[in-house]
Amino acid sequence: MKIVIVSILALGFAAGGAVAAPAGGDPVRGKQLYYDHGCYGCHGYGGQTGAWNLVGTSSPIVNNAQAFLFFLRQRGGFSPMIPSLAMPRFSEAALPDAQALDIQAYIKTFKLDAPDVDSIPLMGQIEASAAKSYDPGK
């Protein structure tokens, strides 16, 4: 899947020719836009729950401004006959570049919250329970 996305992005840049590198966004404004546009709906309030993890990835979609904008504009530009949980398309009219980059700036402030399994006692308990012999009488 990653290969496909990167290929599409490459084609998109080629088709678009020389594009000026967008300026960086404002994470403060981005926080409100992340909420207003419902990004939290699929990505969680911290970008690491739900459908797609936005944190700790090297994906250019998250890390590169042009890739981010291209991804928002080009994806999902169709209207399926059944409801879809796929990521929406964000047109420039609905989400101008500057606002989109504000959102990207906010996304980049997310910190990965994923402690090691071994460091969480509760997880050790769950693993120990799974390793127990089956007790049909319990």
Place this chain on the structure above:
Amino acid sequence: MSNDADTRKLVGRRGFLKGAAVAPAAMAVSAPELADAQTRVAVQAAAAASAGATAVPAPTPEQVARETSATPPQTPTPTVKVPGSDLMVEVLKRLGVEFCTSNPGSSFEALQESLVNYGDKPNTMPEFITCLHEETAVDMATGYGKAEGKPMVALLHGTLGLQHASMAIYQAYYGGVPMVIIAGRDDGFIQAHTANDMAAMVRSFTKWDAHPKTLPEALDVLQEAYRQAITAPTGPVVVILDTEIQKAEGAGVAIPTYRPPVIPGIDAATAERLAARLLAAKNPRLSVGKLRTPEGVKNAVKLAELVGASTATQSTSGPMSFPNRHPACGPGADTAYDFTLGLESGPADVAMMGPTIASIAALRDKMGVAFGGLRASPAPTTAPGGGGSKIGEKIDIDAEASLPALIAVVEKAMTPARRRAIADRVAKNAAANQKATVEGVHKALEAKRVGWNNSPVSLGRIYAELAPLIENEDWCLASPTAFSGSHHRDLWNHDKPYSYLGPQPAGGIGYGAGASAGAGLAARERKRIVINIQTDGDMNFAPGVLWTEAHHGLPVLSIMHNNRAWHQELMFLEFMAGARGRGTDRAHIGSTLRDPFIDYKKMAEAYGVAGEGPITDPNELAAAFKRGIASVKAGKPYLIDVITQPR
């Protein structure tokens, strides 16, 4: 005229409705048969109306006095020695019906009076469970039926109660959940509450219905309804009981002897053939779907242990399947299976699959509604609700009813040499399956650690925090879990037929709270606890169920999955707006529960349920869950409001 107006005001709404309602019925009989004064007045009114007059005759002074309580009401003369409704309750007692959920209605006061007063231990077997909405009454019967694999009664009021309950009945039908629905019918009181063919409203999504005309027939019908409900395809059935029959003289009327249904299983030759294949296989497997009752699960375990088969289960997707951490459950030591037997499931070389609701849907759907999902399937080997593809030979027979015969043949054919070979296979499979379980749990925890300390709380953490707290409890997870990530599937030990009751049978929201309370009925009698991961959208359809939980002491721990939205719809709307290039910043309109946020702790308190929250710090979950579990173990429902990540 002014006198008439004044008098009508005194009569009030109730008296007016009563008089008006009687009129049409009264016209069908001769006047001398109508004894009471009010009915005579109604006949006069009807006669006047038919003559073109517009005035309504004034009530008699006695009627006015009765309605306004100016004088004591007339003492009714006892008319029967043994109320017919007592005999109806006796039938239910002998059938072992534990509960009757209901919201009171004027078409069954006789039956309700018998339920609460008749017998050595009145209001037991069945116990009258007070509901605040008929949809709740039926959802509770669904939760109970899923947990126990047997029916209870939902008692509904005429046309109105049936209509209130109709969505829940529809879901029970889709899920093949056994229950007996009784609808009262009073043709002489409020006309708008009655109908000639009452059951027609729900006929296209109930398995069977009947409208007995005499008391003896009613007693037979109640027994037949029970048989129909528990016979494959199991499902909701409806009995219409007229008030006249409920109030009829029962002296001298005998209660018929109950004959359990005979549910066909495989014949002797088929049992021999399948047993031979299982015993000849070097690496047999059972693919276990949803069976009807706990007895079926018990026999599936027995067969797997006897022949040393590894098994596939659906227990993490719904009730009445194979325990998921039994040593036989899992891929086994060798995944090259040489014979797979399906029990209501595929894939399999041979699968026994009993009739489902889909097989009778067209027969019951006389109006031709053709509900999606119940239409005739072009793929006859597809098993609704379970794996269905790749079935070599499908035997159209109820698997649960077939297991005793199959087990008997296997036991008879067992030899010491076979036992040794099977014991060796069982040990290898057990080791492999436990390894797979441990690896699966570790992999799941690796995924769930992401967002572990997030606030709002991650849903994986809710299930993880609950895992050790319920490990040594007898628990039932009653709510659907798809929206909250179904994290129990890989973290919890589903070792009972009722461990997880599965999704909304027809995907209808508003089901979870009622189903959990119904599971609470079963749990209260059996010292188990119910876990309800309660989505906020679902809770708000009929939150009065919380009062029912408090009033009846149901051990239900409700943990709010409070994402302040009908979140799936929010995402659908976002995609639609994006596809049209109009942006997603208004998609919250109509799909979120904000401005204001709902305070579920206060909601619970209003209905008499203790609770706490809202919790936003995941480190507070464990202590709250411990308090909740302690409460429900003491017979008191508890609600914990947790502000969660959306998914």
